[in-house]
Amino acid sequence: MSLSSNEVLRLEGVWRQYRRWQRRPVSVKEAFVRFFKRNGLVYEKFWALQDVSLSLKRGEIVGICGGNGSGKSTLLRVVARILPMTHGRITVMGKVSTLLNLGAGFLPELTGRENIALNGAIMGLGDAEVALKMDSIIEFADLGAFIDSPVKSYSAGMYTRLGFAIAIHVDADILLIDEILAVGDESFQKKCTPQLLRMRRNGTALLIVSHALPLLSSICDRVVWLDRGRVKAIGSPSEVVRQYSPSLATTQKVSKLALETP
Amino acid sequence: MINRILQDVDLKESLFDPVYHIEGETDVRGEWYRTANLIKHLTWRNLAMRYRGSALGFAWSLLNPAFLLATYTFTFHFIFRVTPAGVPFPVFLLTGILAWNFLSVATMSAGASLVDGANLINKAAFPRIALPISAGLSSGLNYVAALPLLIIFSSLFGVAPTQYLLLLPFVVLLLLLMAIAIGLLLAGVMPLFSDLQHLIEVLFPMWFFLTPVVYPISMVPDKALFWYQLNPMVGIMQFVHAVFLGQPLPGASLVIAVGELVCLLCFGLWIFNRLSIHCCEV
Numbered sequence: 444m445s446l447s448s449n450e451v452l453r454l455e456g457v458w459r460q461y462r463r464w465q466r467r468p469v470s471v472k473e474a475f476v477r478f479f480k481r482n483g484l485v486y487e488k489f490w491a492l493q494d495v496s497l498s499l500k501r502g503e504i505v506g507i508c509g510g511n512g513s514g515k516s517t518l519l520r521v522v523a524r525i526l527p528m529t530h531g532r533i534t535v536m537g538k539v540s541t542l543l544n545l546g547a548g549f550l551p552e553l554t555g556r557e558n559i560a561l562n563g564a565i566m567g568l569g570d571a572e573v574a575l576k577m578d579s580i581i582e583f584a585d586l587g588a589f590i591d592s593p594v595k596s597y598s599a600g601m602y603t604r605l606g607f608a609i610a611i612h613v614d615a616d617i618l619l620i621d622e623i624l625a626v627g628d629e630s631f632q633k634k635c636t637p638q639l640l641r642m643r644r645n646g647t648a649l650l651i652v653s654h655a656l657p658l659l660s661s662i663c664d665r666v667v668w669l670d671r672g673r674v675k676a677i678g679s680p681s682e683v684v685r686q687y688s689p690s691l692a693t694t695q696k697v698s699k700l701a702l703e704t705p
Numbered sequence: 706m707i708n709r710i711l712q713d714v715d716l717k718e719s720l721f722d723p724v725y726h727i728e729g730e731t732d733v734r735g736e737w738y739r740t741a742n743l744i745k746h747l748t749w750r751n752l753a754m755r756y757r758g759s760a761l762g763f764a765w766s767l768l769n770p771a772f773l774l775a776t777y778t779f780t781f782h783f784i785f786r787v788t789p790a791g792v793p794f795p796v797f798l799l800t801g802i803l804a805w806n807f808l809s810v811a812t813m814s815a816g817a818s819l820v821d822g823a824n825l826i827n828k829a830a831f832p833r834i835a836l837p838i839s840a841g842l843s844s845g846l847n848y849v850a851a852l853p854l855l856i857i858f859s860s861l862f863g864v865a866p867t868q869y870l871l872l873l874p875f876v877v878l879l880l881l882l883m884a885i886a887i888g889l890l891l892a893g894v895m896p897l898f899s900d901l902q903h904l905i906e907v908l909f910p911m912w913f914f915l916t917p918v919v920y921p922i923s924m925v926p927d928k929a930l931f932w933y934q935l936n937p938m939v940g941i942m943q944f945v946h947a948v949f950l951g952q953p954l955p956g957a958s959l960v961i962a963v964g965e966l967v968c969l970l971c972f973g974l975w976i977f978n979r980l981s982i983h984c985c986e987v
Contacts, residue, residue, distance in 0.1 A: 462986075470898055470899060470900035520985075523830040524830055524982070525826065525827065525828075525829075525830055525985060526982075526985055526986065527982040527983055527986070539830060540830075541828075541829060541830050543828055543829075544827070544828045548825050548828050548829035548831075550750065550754075550825070552754060552757075553750070560746065561746055561747075561750060562829070564739075564742050564743045564745075564746040564747075565743060565746075565825075565829050565831045566829070566831075567735075567739040567831075569738070569739075569742060570742065
């Protein structure tokens with residue numbers, strides 16, 4: 444089934460199994476030997492994503508929330524094709540760009556400037572485009588003289604600013620963002636939101652994983668609540684946040700108790 | 706039985722049932738351009754990182770061939786009396802060694818590319834085939850950079866370049882494609898089995914001796930020639946000798962070699978496409 448005219452991304456029944464090996468055969472010799480033993484190849488199966496279906500339209504911002512281990516990052520990585528899925532179907536229209544992890548795709552030995560060139564190439568920009576946008580990227584990242592130092596000397600916040608600066612200059616059709624917005628300081632966060640909205644106006648669809656409920660409520664058109672790999676709720680931000688918050692409160696209560704008991 | 710083991714190590718699902726399928730209207734020409742541009746950047750980065758911070762830089766990569774040249778000349782020419790027709794042994798040897806080193810380094814680095822580039826793969830989405838190809842290309846550029854020195858070395862020994870030298874681009878192309886074909890195959894499997902590296906490091910020297918690098922093919926007994934020529938590097942190495950040393954162009958062995966190369970390339974591409982998506986799981 445091909446996408447309807449306004450859709451850019453559709454997930455249908457996506458499952459992803461994760462195998463936790465007791466002792467995974469990492470060598471050809473081991474695999475061979477284990478095969479002959481009765482119970483050599485033993486692993487636990489764990490479903491990181493279960494029957495996830497989702498549709499994204501042009502220029503839509505969809506947030507994904509959920510507890511730790513609910514499969515949010517896995518979902519983004521499966522859409523980005525970094526991880527394979529076990530069952531299901533993903534249909535994509537256009538270019539997918541990602542902003543996952545800190546220092547997404549940075550080589551530590553290279554300087555910030557060189558990494559911009561490399562990341563531009565990774566994200567599909569041509570050399571001319573990168574040269575054109577270089578100054579604008581450097582200005583947004585606001586790293587000062589550090590732009591010419593090796594990236595391994597950067598702090599987490601600097602990584603984030605640089606990664607984000609590059610990502611917003613790529614004309615992607617779909618941008619996947621994984622919890623990195625929480626890492627920057629407040630002035631940076633104030634810079635981010637207008638940029639995300641600008642991208643939406645240009646027609647880029649955003650899929651954002653975030654724990655920050657205010658962020659989800661303010662800019663997302665829809666929010667998805669993922670719980671242990673399953674989609675527990677999809678809807679407008681206010682609806683989903685209302686359903687999601689009680690479970691947050693419970694976890695907070697439990698951890699507070701854990702802190703208080705001697 | 707085989708099914709069970711393949712399934713348990715994920716190979717079956719990957720090789721025979723494509724479980725992953727992304728479709729959409731893609732700008733094919735744009736994708737090719739993007740991949741080529743990425744390969745260019747990665748190749749450049751490979752070379753820059755290899756030689757950055759090393760004072761002698763390029764000279765180091767010549768050290769290994771120089772060492773082998775001295776040792777093998779002593780062993781095979783002085784002791785074993787190997788004498789290629791019409792060409793001084795050191796020239797014959799160096800031509801073969803440079804070509805073989807290119808193949809071996811390119812294949813190993815292409816094979817290890819998904820493992821070495823894991824931090825890049827885990828964090829960004831890009832066509833993974835760019836990694837082994839750029840690894841092969843950087844070795845290729847190293848080889849091409851060493852060729853003028855080879856020509857100078859040859860002329861010092863009185864071997865003048867012939868018109869066969871015009872076929873030089875094909876030499877580089879054949880060696881590169883061979884390295885990429887095997888490299889793709891290895892790159893797919895290497896993340897799953899980490900000791901494959903050691904296995905390959907044992908097999909390569911064996912293959913070296915089954916190829917006419919330290920001896921001319923004329924020394925191979927006729928009885929063995931049929932099986933010997935099934936080695937794809939035999940035809941390619943003879944081609945190398947023809948281009949640089951004016952030896953006669955190979956016929957059947959080169960045809961066999963190219964045929965096998967095409968098969969290997971297709972197989973390598975298939976394996977790589979099926980398995981590369983799984984490299985992050987381990």
